Amino acid sequence: MSITVDDIIIGGGSFVIIGGPCAVENREQFLSAARYVKESGANILRGSAYKPRTSPYSFQGIEEEGLKYIYEAKMETGLPTICEVLDANLIEKTAKYVDILQIGARNMQNFPLLRAVGKSGKPVILKRGIAATIDEWLNAAEYIRSEGNYNVILCERGIRTYETSTRNTLDISAVPVIKSRSDMPIIVDPSHAAGVREYVAPLSKAAVAAGADGLMIEVHPNPEKALSDGHQSLNPHEFKTLCSDIKKLANFMGFGLA
């Protein structure tokens, strides 16, 4: 099964690269990131205007202002866009500005939100919960699909284990497990899984080789100054090199490019 957004195909034998910063911080930062993503040959632009943060006192996103910059970036680069939604009440507004709605790991079992994005009809990226089983994840997708919305893309982003060398433990096996149980596309987010910049490239390549349909990678114009997740973001040069390597590997593995 494949999902088409503008002229980009996700799943069904094509390989997609999604890039962008964790958060939309301001107009300059986001448009700059968007240009790097485009120039690197990635296919879709990510960036969140609303950030779910562990503490209520951390940076929470620039909200509607951010949605406007996402839209402006799409207009300039032509790239389809992704933004996380935290609240069913904001789906309608978000859907006006962006192409794909993301459900974050913390909301994987926020069932009213799943039903609401289901009703929206928009393509949805459903991140795996931090300690969700694959069965629970597929059932969460079913909440969206049961509303008639089959445009669901699963995203493995690491699970919580005892190991502390990485932020989470990338469950690379989830790729073949999902392939054997479902026809939904599955992509991998190596940035949140690793939490460490230098591990992003090898994990990206592992995901391609395991058969994932795409990657979502954090890139920031200036990771050292990022308001969130800077330590796991690539800089533009690293991202461009990695995109090139990934495309060659995906091609070798028999994927078409999105």
Added chain:
Amino acid sequence: MSITVDDIIIGGGSFVIIGGPCAVENREQFLSAARYVKESGANILRGSAYKPRTSPYSFQGIEEEGLKYIYEAKMETGLPTICEVLDANLIEKTAKYVDILQIGARNMQNFPLLRAVGKSGKPVILKRGIAATIDEWLNAAEYIRSEGNYNVILCERGIRTYETSTRNTLDISAVPVIKSRSDMPIIVDPSHAAGVREYVAPLSKAAVAAGADGLMIEVHPNPEKALSDGHQSLNPHEFKTLCSDIKKLANFMGFGLA
């Protein structure tokens, strides 16, 4: 710090027992359960009208009808009541019928919902997420408190580990850890932690001895016929015996009774 609901005190040296079925299934089942809870000497009545379920095709609760039965049970027994809320849009309605709002494990980091129960001013039971660290849990509580609502009760209900003999692994250490880091009351839910009826009594006693401020225990008039969680629910006789044992132990440990 203690929280007072009607004439029941939670925290501050008194010990509270919360009982009731997982879900409000129908009028007869819930009123029957409520009478058993009252008769057993427990202090607060629980029951959910909205059920978050892994699959969209499982029983999801009887919704507003259930709220009315909860209210009726309070009127009859005089017990304060608890009901889970899944959706910020339902808080106002739920708050009309019940005394304490519960945030379930799956919603521990549903930040808009946390803010909304914070704004409601109602007492809140905040269950620990299934793989939440204690730091994340305290930060989730802070989302509620940052809205000016300090009536937050933490509830340890087991964490996800590799062990399969129990549904979850009760993290009994969370009791002293919370006591050392916070002044919020902490209660324990041995029913969801164990997932097995016969382990509920020993875990309940362990919680009292570890210093918890209360217990939330599932009891059903007829566990074999329960629509959810029957295998972990006590029957009325077992519940009554356990309440008696808990009160003696809590008294021995120096607690007053709520």
Added chain:
Amino acid sequence: MSITVDDIIIGGGSFVIIGGPCAVENREQFLSAARYVKESGANILRGSAYKPRTSPYSFQGIEEEGLKYIYEAKMETGLPTICEVLDANLIEKTAKYVDILQIGARNMQNFPLLRAVGKSGKPVILKRGIAATIDEWLNAAEYIRSEGNYNVILCERGIRTYETSTRNTLDISAVPVIKSRSDMPIIVDPSHAAGVREYVAPLSKAAVAAGADGLMIEVHPNPEKALSDGHQSLNPHEFKTLCSDIKKLANFMGFGLA
């Protein structure tokens, strides 16, 4: 089923307290600890002469010299003694000096060692492996029992999870699970589970209330100067107070004292 060592009964309705330092460091430290253990009313003395340490460059124990101090302490105080064995070749020697052999968590599936302590006929404390399921633990005990040695005491000492507030997560549910599946006595080691001194007392009480047959608690004459595990050791005063509290609670719970 109960196990008798000298005149101490483990299991079968009596409650036993085992105390002592992590390691035998020198004669003065260990004899001093032994006197405190005796004076506090505990029943069995622990101390290891051989220490399994993560790094080969950490303190590894004082070996045979330590065994002699354990024996001397037994002669002086009359307390039965426990020492860990790491190597089948040292069982015969260790068995001359001490009463109970301990298999540590790292060796729970060291099958030749299990068979060897089985053949020795000595009472054995079998600690649960750091990520062992209860089924694996019972099977490990079976390696000892299959050699004809039924004097096996299980010891829950915390399992590895994602939570970092404690060194390990005490799986208090293991107590009722073992009780339902086996007739072997089960004790709890709150010191290694918590890894933090202030949590040892509440976890000890939880273990009594959950139905454990005993406790193994670290106490050191001067925890600040301990060569290993000082942060989780009680000082003599704390230990004496805790022993007194535990005995009262065990008596309340219906245990006889060992």
Added chain:
Amino acid sequence: MSITVDDIIIGGGSFVIIGGPCAVENREQFLSAARYVKESGANILRGSAYKPRTSPYSFQGIEEEGLKYIYEAKMETGLPTICEVLDANLIEKTAKYVDILQIGARNMQNFPLLRAVGKSGKPVILKRGIAATIDEWLNAAEYIRSEGNYNVILCERGIRTYETSTRNTLDISAVPVIKSRSDMPIIVDPSHAAGVREYVAPLSKAAVAAGADGLMIEVHPNPEKALSDGHQSLNPHEFKTLCSDIKKLANFMGFGLA
């Protein structure tokens, strides 16, 4: 750093494939497996004569008889060989028959055994413990190296998590983490990680792409009749196809072949 066994180089830019059955079951089974391994172009032959099993009543290996068949297979095929050692007392005998000693996951912190294989001077494959951190694993390797034996190959074989779709969770991130902290070669065992035959190929490819130095894959002449681990063993045809694919991918990734 690389390790040379006969004319096979492990690490240092060459890629090695190790194949063979879980256990040496009998002469015919093992020689048959060895011929398939050779014919498929793999580089090293594995097979264990002593099996560590959860239950004392399960098949435990054919012991010395198995060592002789391993030696016979080496003589016939010319392949270097690997066999697990469980007991320091058997190292000398095992070392006469096989080229590389394996320390299994359960013995990763069996420190006397680590020191003993260190003293043997033989190349050692050190499997990661089922819940060992990477730090503990590197420290375990240091026990071997501290005896002057630097011929240590690390083997990632999956860690224990809550997920049950796979036998263990392959921690693919361990590959780049080890590469950043150590110069020891690291190989991956996808068979024990997955526990399911159909996931072995995608996980093998992921390991190559992540930068591992080799793979250890279970193959059995007749997996349905295997005495252990049959469900995760490839049949000879699957193994041959996978070896071919792996070599192409390793070549694409810039590895030389061992």
